[in-house]
Amino acid sequence: MDDLRKSHHAEQGKERETVPQDRGAGAVGVDPEQLWLRPAEHRRGRRPSFSREAIVAAAVTLADAEGLDAVTMRRVAAEVGAGVMSLYSYAPDKETLLELMIDHVSGELTVTHPPSGDWRADLKAVAHLQRAHMLRHPWLPAALSTRRVPGPRTLAFLEHALAVLRPTGLDGAAKLEVFAQLTAFVAGHVAHETAQAAVSRSPDRAAAEARYLAAVAADGRHPELAEALSAPGRPLAPEATFTRFLNRLIDGLDTD
Structure with a gap:
């Protein structure tokens, strides 16, 4: 989102500038103007x-x-x-x-109703939509880490998220940062969730990990970890775990 804001300010400040059309040596990344504002062309014939x-x-x-x-x-x-x-x-x-x-x-991230005005609840709903979306497309968390400027369908969802944050009184830059932080959290959580699901499908590996942690907790060199592991467990259902982590993130956001 910082890249999006910087690109916007750079566009406002420039006057007559010639943009190179080919991506030759030294070019970095995808040219969003070329990609999103000009129709795709096909070769002659x-x-x-x-x-x-x-x-x-x-x-x-x-x-x-x-x-x-x-x-x-x-x-x-x-x-x-x-x-x-x-x-x-x-x-x-x-x-x-x-x-x-x-x-x-x-384009699958469709929102059928406007923000309610309860920005924390609405932002949590945004995160749950993102999680479901990334679980449908498990390659997305890795792909999102490399992208820079959102395309038209992504912008529609971003517009909704920014509207959700309007009651916070945050300035534009801060709202973009919150959305970027939320998206990064969801992507990281889904990547972990997907990896854990793969482990759970391998009982031998899961048992080996449990034995390892038990040995570490008992070695006397990690008392804080041993205490943490001995505490009563929390519900491990993926949805419940995500909601718990999400609540900690959004309920703790400082809008001052």
Whole structure:
């Protein structure tokens, strides 16, 4: 979100500036103006039988099923029945394709009602929407760590989150920071939740971890950890755990 704010101020301050159109040596990241404000073009000749939307949808399906490593231009081209080179008119590299994928699935983050005015409750609802969204697309937490400027579908959800925060009286920069902090928390939690689910499907590994922690707690060198581990457990249901952590985060936010 800091990148978004800085980009906005830079745009306000510049006058006549020529923006290079090619991403040659030294270029960093995806050009959001080129990606989001200009329509995708196809090469000359016969119009292809696929679209950028179809390419992105195929990439999302691959990522959902097999993870981000499975998403290569060759695999995506095979999914849509196209030659690899023809894809580059729509997504010149995997970094651009990833931005398109993130924004594509962000269209699922639909909000059907305006903020209630109870910003803490509304912000918790935003977080629960994000968690469900990332669980549907487990590749998202890793992908979000690399993205810079949100696309149009993502902006619609961001607009709602900023409206939720209006009653706090925070300035614009602080509201963007809160949203970034919340998104980072949800992404980190979902990544951990997904990893723990994988461990739970492996009883031998789970038992080995339990034995290890028991040994550490009993070695006499970690009294604080031993005390913490001996305390009564909390409900381990994923939803309950997420809600508990989320409440600590949002209820403790300082808006002064």
